Amino acid sequence: MAQVVGQQILRDPALFYWILFPITIVMILTGVLRHYATLLLQSAPKPLEAKAIREQKNYLHGINLRTNANQIPLSSFTSRKNYLVQAFQSGSFLKDPDAKNKPPANPMSDPNGMDAMMNMMKGNMMMIVPQTVIMGWINAFFSGFVIMKLPFPLTIRFKSMLQSGVMTRDMDVRWVSSLSWYFLCLFGLKSVFTFILGNDNAADQTMAQVQQMNPQANTQQLFGPGQDPAKMYLAEAENLEVMVQHEFVLDGIEDRILARI
């Protein structure tokens, strides 16, 4: 008898066809477009000159030797270590050994650094432009309609955000306007893009933001702008020097195999 009935609002079903579906379709298509535009705009990383490649690969050689030291016998490890430490300390793999004591170059003037920055700019543009355009479009065309009821209650604080353009003071917060459907699509379409475009897509904006954090990851440059390769070589030589513990994985292999049989 005393059952509280929530507010009932009679809405035109045409609201669904002319607001809800257009917004959803546009959001999905924008994601697909963003994915393919990002693929198109990605410039292939420039091939480095031979000496720069030598510099990077020898640095990687040092790291790999350190991490996989236990896979080779102690004698092999020691001879490799001695060779690498000597080479690192004398700086014979450096791109330009004379630049050892110069201050690092300004990253703005480095052409490789400029390239990385251009890529970041493009990524940013791909995110910001569609977002502003779509929000403006929704605000211009669809503000002021109550289009749907959320299936879960929210606190009163969300009212000004979710009911923007609807000036009704007593309306339940569960009734929301078109802009909130836009936000739901913004955060929730990730799974839809996973079906359409596969797992590694560039369509989702939250994913794009994560990638912005480490732009270094997909360039071939190992040394970021402003880092001095000579100093990194010295540090790596020191790391190799102080590595005293060495335990060959094949030590006692017979016992382990026999124990497993």
Add this chain to the structure above:
Amino acid sequence: MNAEERDLQLYPIVPENLVANSKTISDLHSLSSSLLGIAAGILGLESYTGFLFYLLGTLFVSTLIVTFVMGGKPEVYSRGGWKDVIAADVTGGVMGFVLTWTLFFGLVRA
């Protein structure tokens, strides 16, 4: 070298394979969370019931993954075992669930 590091050296784990496995798991979870949202919307579940439905649904899907996809041996495929399967992609799954839940709730009920 302590025992754990030693174990890792003797029986190494390939990180690429781990990443591929967790991608497969999160794919399955995001697909199933959208479908759960559709189910919840059609059933007309509201507030807590809906979220409870989502939790039970993901638990059910996780058990299915562990028993059928992983053949009952989750520790072979991921480092954390079955906990990784359940915890994979919870936040993204919730957003997809809420999206389809709201859409179908609006279409069917409200």
